[in-house]
Amino acid sequence: MNFRVSSSIAKGMSIGSPFRLQALRYASNKTMTVREALNSAMAEEMDRDDDVFIIGEEVAQYNGAYKVTKGLLDRFGERRVVDTPITEYGLAGLAVGSALKGLKPIVEFMSFNFSMQAIDHVVNSAAKTHYMSGGTQRCPIVFRGPNGAAVGVGAQHSQDFSAWYGSIPGMKVLVPYSAEDARGLLKAAIRDPNPVVFLENELLYGESFEVSEECLSPDFTLPYTSKIEREGTDISIITYTRNVQFSLQAAEILDKQYGISAEVLNLRSIRPLDVDAIIKTVKKTNHLITVESAFPQFGVGSEIIAQVMESEAFDYLDAPVQRVTGADVPTPYAKELEDFAFPDPDTIVRAAKETLSVE
Template identity: 85%
Template sequence: MASGLLRTFTGVAKCARFGVQGPLSMRMASTKTMTVRDALNSAMAEEMDRDDDVFIIGEEVAQYNGAYKVTKGLLDRFGERRVVDTPITEMGLAGLAVGAALKGLKPIVEFMSFNFSMQAIDQVVNSAAKTYYMSGGTQKCQIVFRGPNGAAVGVGAQHSQDFSAWYGSIPGMKVLVPYSAEDARGLLKAAIRDPNPVVFLENELLYGESFEISEEVLSPDFTLPYTAKIEREGSDISIVTYTRNVQFSLQAAEILDKQYGVSAEVVNLRVIRPMDVNAIINTVKKTNHMITVESTFPSFGVGSEIIAKVMESEAFDYLDAPIQRVTGADVPTPYCKELEDFAFPDPDTIVRAAKKVLSIE
């Protein structure tokens, strides 16, 4: 027995020496990880447990467990009354769900892609977003529209648009854009409880990504406020971004630090509407330089709105250089993988923009 213990601890020591996680060191570590997919799934399951009025509706959400397996296991757990498969008709399923919300239920509508929400834009915008105002505050519409948004890999121009700016321009609508598992879980639970209509824009390429989470995040009572989060503290330049571009911005910040000695602050917006303007103002005051990063088209985008907010606030007086936007290309998204890669931000394009703002050769 003693020799067995000696071998175990010798193995752990070797693992630690070479930076490898051995079996025992894995058990001793307190850090937990969760994928974005599991974060979304658990958030919906807990809110359905909490409130019998919450139900899920969409194409293939039930028997197929969701096109991206985000609703996996929910049909078996809650049954056909609360996990509802529909025909391929976004206008129909969204209209049915909005009607249910107007009668007091709390639907979660899954669009297989937010590009398909264009088929239901009248239901989302005219019926869901505007009814509370047009009824003089007497008729609420508690509903969440969620699903993958923006480009994936090789899905063509008609399936690759980012709708952050589209829906962010609509009064009466809240628009959330999670990055991490913590974001996904906390923001989705908050959205489901929100008495207002919410558009919840996920990123398909983040579904399988794992993130460290705390015990607090696993609590059934965990929700997040609609505020931005500083993912990395910095003092020289602010990178304001959201969803998958947070990942690229963090990588760019590492490059800026190691190669140029630049301390970059990375701000994860998490919310497009209502935008956390105070967080944007505060980071500009801190670093005096800013770039924005998004995968939308450059015209009339989220970055344009952020810059306008800065220009219209006291933050403008703190700027030492013009703000630069890093965006998607001003073309329909290419199908060809090599061209598609050129069409969207990556760490290198973010670094170039930061160097330009800081006048680094």
């Protein structure tokens, strides 16, 4: 088997080094978990640029609450991997200030629900400074961490912030699904001179995905555009993050049980929104449903529908668009109720059948 290790990963590593062995494993295997993809992306970008550093609660000695930063303290030291007290307002403010002075921080929120404590720094300082300075002051920073519901974490830890942050001018908002998404988009975000909100899904961290040789390159980045995960001709399903998985499962059911060919579009980016791809898939299939785990009002699906209505895609629709969303209630703690509160493959299948008037 051919092993392929980037020079930036292999730099300074002895043959028996655990980092070299880890790099060989990434390069030789054809699969990678989302956790590994995020970890390797940050490590390579820290190798590439000494101005990149990680800051957050338990990111260093504890290796991160979800082990996404595992091994980075040992590799880069306390100057580059910084543990902080439990104060999102404080750590985000420190990071934004350092970005305004030319450093490139990666801020880990243990949960994006906790970013509400820091939202003034994220929105009023990071996102608006470039515009308010007349284009003279950039803020190269990445805010990353788990977003949305997990399992039994309650209403205060289950919100999806895609639409919240996606509504802010000056902010870029990325929503990876696969390991390739996570790796390519995070590397692009770290290199971006603008502030980026990077919304991960806790339940995807341990999921394994096939990756290409190209994805394993230290130079691999992805554009902030959508990706067709499954080609189809009868209906378009537009979604993001973990709901891509459910939509692909629904598409398989629709094909096998009803002979319906569903196209699944993985957005990957909320802001900028790939409107061209949305229009193209609607013009191809003439039917559309959107799928998200956020609240139904003022969501990403609403924006997609508005963009379709305001474009030539509207003339291609043969039926009204349906939104599949989370329930309009604070997320229940009890698992039985929580399961009812969010989309699953069966919910998506029902919406597709209704849109196509299939019994």
